[in-house]
Every structure is written in structure tokens, then in C-alpha cells.
Amino acid sequence: MAYVVPKESYNGKVLGVSFGKDSQTLNFGGENTLPFLSFEGEIPAKPVIAFEIQDIPPDDWPETLKAQYAAVSSDPVKWAMHCQNELKAQAIALRLIGTHPDRENRSAQDAAKTVKDVLAAINVPLIILGSNNVEKDASVLVAAAEAASGHNCIIGKAQEGNYKTIVAAALAHNHKLIAMSELDINLAKQLNILITQMGFNKENLITDPMCSALGYGLEYTYSVMERIRLAALMQNDATMQPPIAGDVGMYVWKIKEVSALEAEVPLWGKLEERGVAWEAVTASAMLIAGTNLLIMRHPKAIETVQKVIGELI
């Protein structure tokens, strides 16, 4: 029996997105095959990893993670420069968590100023994330989009409850947009449709089907992503063709496995390594499922996943 390479032919293609300015522009997406199967299609760009920074000190991060940025995390500008210059970040994701009503409830104006300051200090592409508070993001992200006008950023996340103002702002200021729904392929599809119906070009859109950490729902995210990819490629479903974002860090760094001391759980082994592995394994699984853009926190985990990407492309 002769061996014949079992190739699939896909009639769809993942859309390519680029963000950032001038020589620092980054591309991701654009493949016409399932993740990393280059024997049956083209993979023009590598997945991108953005370092997450925040507008306020990360008091709620576990100690081992906080320690990585202790010297810079009191100031988002220093923090961003540290990621770009010292850690060689390809991209930075600024989370405006301080605007959350339960945190510092910072105003949209404060957020806009932070965005401006960070943009003035760096030249790598920037992702601007709200606090995930549906009402507050509706105004914060509008101000942030305006402050970043002309920088070709990615802003997000637009959700079912607030997408209108955010989409309009991304449209007005020429940004790319992350649309987030809750772990359901039909909800992801529906939100993309609503957003494109507002005249937003689907080629500027990124789907976040909602991430989850290893051991805490990862299997759901994994399968939703695989199904989105299959719909995009096999059924040529245009609404499922934007590249996929995985907001890994915020889900990983709040669970017990990344913060419980070894003395409390001797069977779990060293804490520092455990946290890094948790983020790296979660991110690697997301890549295999179809993620094109990862948002991560720990420098060692990012370095690890960059090595995996190096092996995958």
C-alpha cells in the first residue's frame, strides 16, 4: 500500500491583520490551513505575543509575577519601556484596569493620558485593553482610541453589551478591534456580524472567543477555537475568518496553581516554575487551537512560548 499524504483542501482563509506604524508594523494571521500544517497551505506570518502592562500597579498579581516588574510597574511608561528595551517585546498590551469601578475608577481622561504617554515612549505596536467592565469600557475605550489616533493600534474588547461606541471609535481613528464573546461559537459569529453591519471592515477585526486557564476551562476555549478555525477554512464562513486573540495572562495569573506556596502544596513543586509552566502550557495549547495573537505576562513564559513558535514555523 503506497503512502499518500492526506491533504485537506480548504476554500477559506484566515484574514491577515497588521498593526503598529512604519517599520515597526507587525502582521499576524493570513494562513489558509489549520494551525501550522504548512504541508497543505501557506502560513505567511508567525503568531505574535504582546507583553501585558497595566495603568496601575499590579497589586493583585501573585508575588512571583509582580517581582518581575517590581522596579517599573509603578509607572506604565517605565513599564512599557522596560518591556520594549530590556525584554525585547514585539508588542505591548496596555490594560486600563485602573478604570474599573471596583479598582481606582479612573476616568476616561486619565486613561487617555496614560495611552498618550505610553505611545510617546515606545515604538513597538500597542494593544489597548479596557477593564472588561462593560459600561465603563464603552467610554474609556472611546477616549483611548482617540488618544491613540494615527498609531494603528488594536483596541478592545468590544462585547455584545458595549460594541457600538467602541466600534465607532475604532472606525473613526483607524484602529484594529478585538471582539469578545463568551465561549460559544455562535455568539462569536453573531458579534462579528453585528460589528461588520456597522460598516466596520472585517479585515480589521480580531476574534476573542474568551480564554481560560489550564485546568479551569481550557478545554472549552480550545474546542471553540478549533471550531472557529474549521468554519473559517472548511465552510469558508467569512464571519469566522478574523484571526484569533488569546488573552492568556489574566486568566492564568489568578488561579491557585500559580500562587499557592510550595510549603502549602508540596506535591505541586516549585512555585516560580509552576507559574511559568502554567502560562506557557496554556498559551501553547491556544496556539495549537488557532490563536494568532497572545497576550501574556511572565517574561520567562513568553520566552518559552517564543521558542515553541520558533519550532512551529
Place this chain on the structure above:
Amino acid sequence: MALSGVEIFKLLPKTNCKKCGFPTCLAFAMKLAQAGVELEKCPDVSEEAKRVLGEASAPPIRTFALGIGEKAVKMGGETVLFRHDKKFFNPCALALNLKDTLSDDEIAKLASEVSGSEMERVGQKLRVDAVSIEYASNDSRRYEAVVKLVAEKAPFTAIILVCKDAAAAETAVKAVASRKPLLYGAASDNADAMAAIAKAHKIPLGVCAEGLEALSSLTEKIKSLGVDDMVLDSGAKTAKEIIENNTQIRRSALKKNFKPLGYPIINFVLRADPAVESAIASVAIAKYSSIVVISSIEKWKNLALFTLRQNIYTDPQVPMQVEQKIYKVGEPAPESPLLITTNFSLTYFIVSGEVENSKVPTWLAVMDCEGLSVLTAWAAGKFTAAKISQFIKESGVEGQIGHKELIIPGQVAILSGALEDKLEGWKITVGPREANSIPTFLKQRK
């Protein structure tokens, strides 16, 4: 691919003797094609027909066990490419690679570590399943001694013999034949000798070749030498080769019923940096590997890989769940606190673990919400005030405890008012949002 009725008919005696209970051989063949009757019903069928038909009806990926006894790992038998299509059935084995050039002390220590690697997560016992012993000394007596040492120090662990020297392999296999080791490997230059060993000792054989074409012709040859249980190594080393080759193997087996690749896969993901190794191992776990061989088993790494394996291999249609009942944590007395949660395994094990940590004896009411987490169940209308109050009333807990206070998860604080209305005479207390605050919460109450 199953055979058609006409293809099967060609293999039958064509005498229309009716002994099978069908009027003609063709009628019998048609029923066979639909798997509606057993081939044994025809007493005159030839050996050749049995072989061909048996093969055609065999599962597309051969199923067998690595090792023996309770901790043997079943492998193969998968039926889908994507877990959402049905489910992945047989979780891959994790194997620690050991070179026989290490000192006896190191080998004994590492083998004992594998043997003691078991941990519990979400009610499942998870462990490093195998030791893979690499023949690096070039000294067959040393190899045999090391194999015996590992077998002794890890008495229930599966053994993989990584040895391409037939003479050394034979001695080693004999030393642990009763443990049903996997002999790895047969390659193009030693296939006959290796096949003979595997056949004589009835053990599975690892087969390696560079690329899938060479690999398929090698497995066909080895099969013709009488070995049925094989494990495939396509030579994949990088993450890309692993995902591409493993995908091609799984697709060939499932979509083309290509028998030469219808076997479980082994991947060696050895890397110097343990964090990188855990990430590369993740690629193999997610994409179809049945045995993932790693070079170190730090506890943190095991925990991460066990968890990923568990996630990938859960049934996507049925969340893991526990029985609905009033659980006792510690030895609760009538005045001990009563907590309520849902029956999603993850939720139950996290919450009961934290209650245990508190050392406060507690009644834990676990309500059937079809295996959904607290907030998901609430959002889906399965963890509502009406349903909770009905459950509490019907559970009989009122007869067990001496108070009427129910502590609910902080995430559903919103239910407290409605619950006080529905559960007359009860006091509803809102607990913390996250389980890790439960110990402090319970201790402070006293």
C-alpha cells in the same frame, strides 16, 4: 474502510447452502456489510476470508495496553480528529527517559520518583506512566542490570526499552518480559531481528523511520513478520514535525483506513530547558501522541502536563461531575456549618479541598446542576433560589443538622434574598467569592 457487500460476497463459499440462516451467500454478505450479523454464522468460511474481513472490521487505530495490571495504559482506539466531534478516549502516557549510563543511585532515585509521581486532580489519579530506558552504554550487561533496577524500583510502572541493538534488546526484554515492555526499536536495518523478539515475547514494538512513507513500508513488513502491536515514531523532533506528522498519521488512519499507520504514536520531546520541554510536550499531548517521552519530571511540570492531558481528554459533551448529596468534610457535628455548591467536578474538588484546608468540620451540600460551575449554572437557570430550596428540603439535611443557616457562594450573592423567602426560617449567609478565602472565612466564624 469497511468492505461492500459485493466485496464480501467474493470471499464467501458461494454455495448458497443456507446454513447461516440466509437464503443466499449474497444476502448474508449484504447483512455482514451492515455489521448486522457475525461472520461465524457461516461454518464454511475460509481462513483467508476470516483474515481479510477481520482486518476490514478492525478499528482504524489498533488498541492495546502499555504495561500490565491496574496501571497499564490503554492506547490507540481513537475515532476522531477533533475532540469536539466526539471525544478522545485513551489519554496519552507520559514517560521519563533515563540513560543507562547514569549511576545506579541516580537511576534508583529517578525510578522511585516515577513510581511515586501520582497526584490527584479533580478526582482522578494521575501519574507519570512509564520509564523509557535508553541504551547508551553500549554494554548489554550494564543495560540489563539497569532495566532490572528500574523494574524493581518502579514495580508497577510500564517500561519502554529504547535499544536498537538486537542482542542487547533481547537480554533486556527477557529480564522484564512479564512486565510486557514496549521494545523501541525497529528500524530499517534491524527490523527482522526486532520483530522476532517482539513476536517471541508477545510485546508491542516501537517502529521508527524518517518520514511517513518509509514508516508505512516498515510497519507493513513487520506486520507480515507476525507482529500486530506497534507504536509509530516518524522521526518527528521539532514541534512542527510533531504536529504535521501526527496529523497525517491520524488522518491516514481515520479518513483513509490506511492500516500501515493505524497504530498509536510515540514522540520524544526531550529538551534541555524543562519549561520549553513542557510546552513542546503540550503540542504532542494535544495533537495525537499516545506516548510522550520527556527528560525530566519536576513536580510542577507533571502537574501542568497531567492537567493538560486531563483537559484534552475530557468528554466535551458531558462535563465531569460528582454525585448530588450532602458530603461530610471531616466529622461534622449538628452545629457545624452547611455550605452549598454545584456538582461540577472542578468546583466540588476546589471547594471541598479548601474546606478541608480550613480544618473546620463542615457539611457540604452538592447540588446536581448537570456538571456546571456556580456562575454558569446560575446563568443557565439551574442554580436558582427555587431549585436550591427544593434540593435543601428534599435532601433531608434538616434532620441531620441542628441549625438553619446555609452558606452560599459569594458569586451568587444575588440569590440570598429570594432564598430567604423560599426557605422559611432559614438564614442565608453569603460566603466569599473565591474558594481560597473559605479557610479564613470558616475559621473567623467560630
